[in-house]
Amino acid sequence: MVDPIGAGLVALAAAIAVSTTGIAAALGEQVIGSAAIGVMAEDEGFFGRGLVMTVIPESIVIFGLVVALILLFVTLPSIG
Amino acid sequence: MFEPQPMTKVIIAGSKDYMNIAIDAMYKHNVVHIADFVDEDEDFKIGKPHESITKLSERTVSLRSLASYLSIKGKEDIPNKYPESAIIDTIDAKTEQLDVEVTQVTDRISEIESKIKDVKDKKRLLEPLKSFNLPLDLYTGYQSLAVFVGTLKGIPNISDITTDYELETAPYGRGSVISLFVPREFEDDVQKRLQEQGFATLPLPKGEGIPKDIIVDLDAQLTELQSEKQKSEEDLADLRKKHIEYILASDEYLSIETQKAEAPLRFATTKNAFIVEGWVPTKDLGLIQSDVDGATNGHVMVSVDRSEGVDVEKVPVALKNPLPARPLEVLIRAFSIPKYNEIDPTKLMTFMYPALFGLMLGDVGYGLIVIALGLLVSRRIKSEGMRDLAIIGVYAGVFSVIFGFIFNEFFGVEIFGHKGFLTHVEYYPMLPRLDNVLTLLIATFIIGILMLTLGYMLGFVNEYKQHGLKHAVFAKLSWVMMLWGGFLVIALILPPLTTGSSIQLSAGLVGGLVVMIVGFILVIMGEGAIGIAELPSLLSNVLSYSRLISIGVSSAGIALAVNRLSDALFFSKGGIFVIFGVLLLIVGHGINTVLGILDSGLQALRLHYVEFFTKFYRGGGIEYKPFGFERKFTEEK
Numbered sequence: 177m178v179d180p181i182g183a184g185l186v187a188l189a190a191a192i193a194v195s196t197t198g199i200a201a202a203l204g205e206q207v208i209g210s211a212a213i214g215v216m217a218e219d220e221g222f223f224g225r226g227l228v229m230t231v232i233p234e235s236i237v238i239f240g241l242v243v244a245l246i247l248l249f250v251t252l253p254s255i256g
Numbered sequence: 257m258f259e260p261q262p263m264t265k266v267i268i269a270g271s272k273d274y275m276n277i278a279i280d281a282m283y284k285h286n287v288v289h290i291a292d293f294v295d296e297d298e299d300f301k302i303g304k305p306h307e308s309i310t311k312l313s314e315r316t317v318s319l320r321s322l323a324s325y326l327s328i329k330g331k332e333d334i335p336n337k338y339p340e341s342a343i344i345d346t347i348d349a350k351t352e353q354l355d356v357e358v359t360q361v362t363d364r365i366s367e368i369e370s371k372i373k374d375v376k377d378k379k380r381l382l383e384p385l386k387s388f389n390l391p392l393d394l395y396t397g398y399q400s401l402a403v404f405v406g407t408l409k410g411i412p413n414i415s416d417i418t419t420d421y422e423l424e425t426a427p428y429g430r431g432s433v434i435s436l437f438v439p440r441e442f443e444d445d446v447q448k449r450l451q452e453q454g455f456a457t458l459p460l461p462k463g464e465g466i467p468k469d470i471i472v473d474l475d476a477q478l479t480e481l482q483s484e485k486q487k488s489e490e491d492l493a494d495l496r497k498k499h500i501e502y503i504l505a506s507d508e509y510l511s512i513e514t515q516k517a518e519a520p521l522r523f524a525t526t527k528n529a530f531i532v533e534g535w536v537p538t539k540d541l542g543l544i545q546s547d548v549d550g551a552t553n554g555h556v557m558v559s560v561d562r563s564e565g566v567d568v569e570k571v572p573v574a575l576k577n578p579l580p581a582r583p584l585e586v587l588i589r590a591f592s593i594p595k596y597n598e599i600d601p602t603k604l605m606t607f608m609y610p611a612l613f614g615l616m617l618g619d620v621g622y623g624l625i626v627i628a629l630g631l632l633v634s635r636r637i638k639s640e641g642m643r644d645l646a647i648i649g650v651y652a653g654v655f656s657v658i659f660g661f662i663f664n665e666f667f668g669v670e671i672f673g674h675k676g677f678l679t680h681v682e683y684y685p686m687l688p689r690l691d692n693v694l695t696l697l698i699a700t701f702i703i704g705i706l707m708l709t710l711g712y713m714l715g716f717v718n719e720y721k722q723h724g725l726k727h728a729v730f731a732k733l734s735w736v737m738m739l740w741g742g743f744l745v746i747a748l749i750l751p752p753l754t755t756g757s758s759i760q761l762s763a764g765l766v767g768g769l770v771v772m773i774v775g776f777i778l779v780i781m782g783e784g785a786i787g788i789a790e791l792p793s794l795l796s797n798v799l800s801y802s803r804l805i806s807i808g809v810s811s812a813g814i815a816l817a818v819n820r821l822s823d824a825l826f827f828s829k830g831g832i833f834v835i836f837g838v839l840l841l842i843v844g845h846g847i848n849t850v851l852g853i854l855d856s857g858l859q860a861l862r863l864h865y866v867e868f869f870t871k872f873y874r875g876g877g878i879e880y881k882p883f884g885f886e887r888k889f890t891e892e893k
Binding site (some may be wrong): 224225227228231232234235238239241242245246249250 | 587590591690693694697796799800802803805806807809810858859861862865866
């Protein structure tokens with residue numbers, strides 16, 4: 177028998193993990209992105225490197241995503 | 257195997273009388289990378305450019321201005337190359353004549369354009385008056401009458417000021433346009449009244465006749481002018497078509513001549529001799545030696561500089577890779593070109609980059625789309641960088657299809673196996689991602705550990721070549737030991753920790769701990785206490801590889817959501833709804849493909865740049881730029 181409240185809390189925890197890290201990644205990318213655009217205005221050849229630097233904070237949201245995945249696919253079935 | 261093209265340092269020296277011949281010979285082969293001479297002293301001065309340079313710049317300026325009038329940008333394809341000999345003798349006369357022809361047409365066009373503008377201005381002024389049937393000349397020139405022509409809100413009422421007036425009105429925009437004639441003595445009062453209603457005087461153009469008729473006349477003029485302009489533009493297009501080959505070829509010829517004339521600025525010269533320091537790919541050494549020697553009758557020597565202590569940092573780097581790996585060089589260049597004594601990771605990336613990409617995208621359907629897009633772009637687009645990326649896309653697509661079969665995904669749908677359409681087809685390995693998250697998560701960590709180990713091994717080789725064995729052990733082997741020791745320890749204590757049972761002190765655990773601690777001591781010995789600060793990065797580097805599965809699962813999740821949504825909303829209802837269902841599928845999977853390509857591409861690149869390259873790769877080499885030119889529009893005879 178699945179505990180509905182427990183399952184709901186796990187799902188909510190997964191949502192928090194993804195959403196908060198998403199916001200954090202966005203804040204990081206905002207700063208780097210605008211700086212990268214600034215450099216690109218001077219030197220178009222920076223596009224490739226700028227793009228890569230801009231996605232570096234994406235790690236944060238990916239870690240959040242991993243936590244969420246473990247919660248949904250490992251923890252959630254085990255409490256069911 | 258991972259080295260760049262071997263280079264030989266050469267010194268080219270000879271009498272100044274033969275300098276230009278030597279320049280021609282060097283230029284023709286396009287292999288000598290000249291190291292600019294900068295340290296002037298009493299004996300050696302920087303050379304002076306050839307005297308033809310002023311003339312060459314003048315010609316270039318006039319030719320480029322012609323090219324810009326004819327909007328020739330230099331990216332065009334032309335079927336035939338222009339013989340250089342046909343340019344040399346005629347360039348001055350022909351450019352001048354072309355200049356006259358083109359200027360004639362462009363002058364005519366700008367003259368017509370200014371006429372068109374005049375006509376349009378006049379028409380714009382007359383437009384509000386077109387409903388009044390009073391000839392233009394009757395609006396001005398009265399002694400006893402004041403005339404108001406303009407726009408205002410509503411219709412003016414001045415009957416309390418005077419009844420002796422003539423008023424015509426017509427709707428105009430949001431208000432109306434009026435022409436009002438009143439005796440001079442009421443002018444001030446009427447003006448005040450009108451201004452209360454927002455009166456704005458309209459400027460009247462000079463001329464005769466009724467505005468409506470003038471406008472008809474102006475329209476006719478306008479059509480005529482425009483057809484004239486079109487004709488002149490066609491003339492210009494004809495000129496462009498007729499002379500494009502010549503202009504492109506002359507521009508190239510002038511660029512080549514300018515480069516040759518400016519070459520001495522990079523040489524060291526004395527009163528009678530010149531010396532060039534440079535680098536030649538070892539395989540081309542014989543060719544350039546014999547050719548320069550032959551062309552100058554032995555008056556200019558190309559000799560190999562065997563002096564010790566050549567600064568490796570200054571050796572130019574020409575990447576040397578087999579044709580299939582060459583597109584990947586674009587990704588290496590975007591990071592930084594390797595130094596001469598560094599490992600060039602292009603070949604490794606040729607396999608690893610598409611593999612990581614495929615692991616993330618991992619869908620047969622999306623993979624096929626990526627392959628198709630890659631092929632399309634590589635055929636159609638001329639830009640070299642884009643074409644390289646497209647070919648990388650094709651490789652990545654192939655891996656996506658392979659992993660798509662392993663993950664059993666086709667646009668998010670399972671095709672094979674007991675849950676799929678083709679139930680009788682079972683194969684191994686078949687690992688649907690959404691059902692095997694934990695297994696695949698562990699697999700990504702193992703991929704991460706293997707890739708980091710490879711990175712440290714390459715770093716070991718680099719360090720060994722540059723600083724010797726001891727340094728290599730301290731700087732790189734130590735980290736590998738910590739990585740594997742730590743991995744062993746975590747792998748052995750994590751399962752009991754999660755299940756809550758006690759930890760067994762096995763041989764593996766002890767071994768892992770010992771290896772880890774020895775590695776740690778080596779790091780401290782090699783890098784000092786600062787090495788401790790680097791420790792967490794090792795863990796985060798490994799964890800970073802979890803993006804391989806998390807991005808994959810998100811992409812698979814979106815695909816599944818699109819499929820279920822279109823089924824629940826539309827396909828289950830049947831009839832006309834099927835069309836909406838198909839539309840939703842196309843849009844949804846389209847967006848997911850774009851997201852998948854962007855995200856997988858960037859994250860795979862990041863795993864290389866940030867996690868992998870930092871273990872061995874510094875870059876910062878000088879790109880090999882030989883003195884010469886790839887002719888596109890001209891040919892030597």
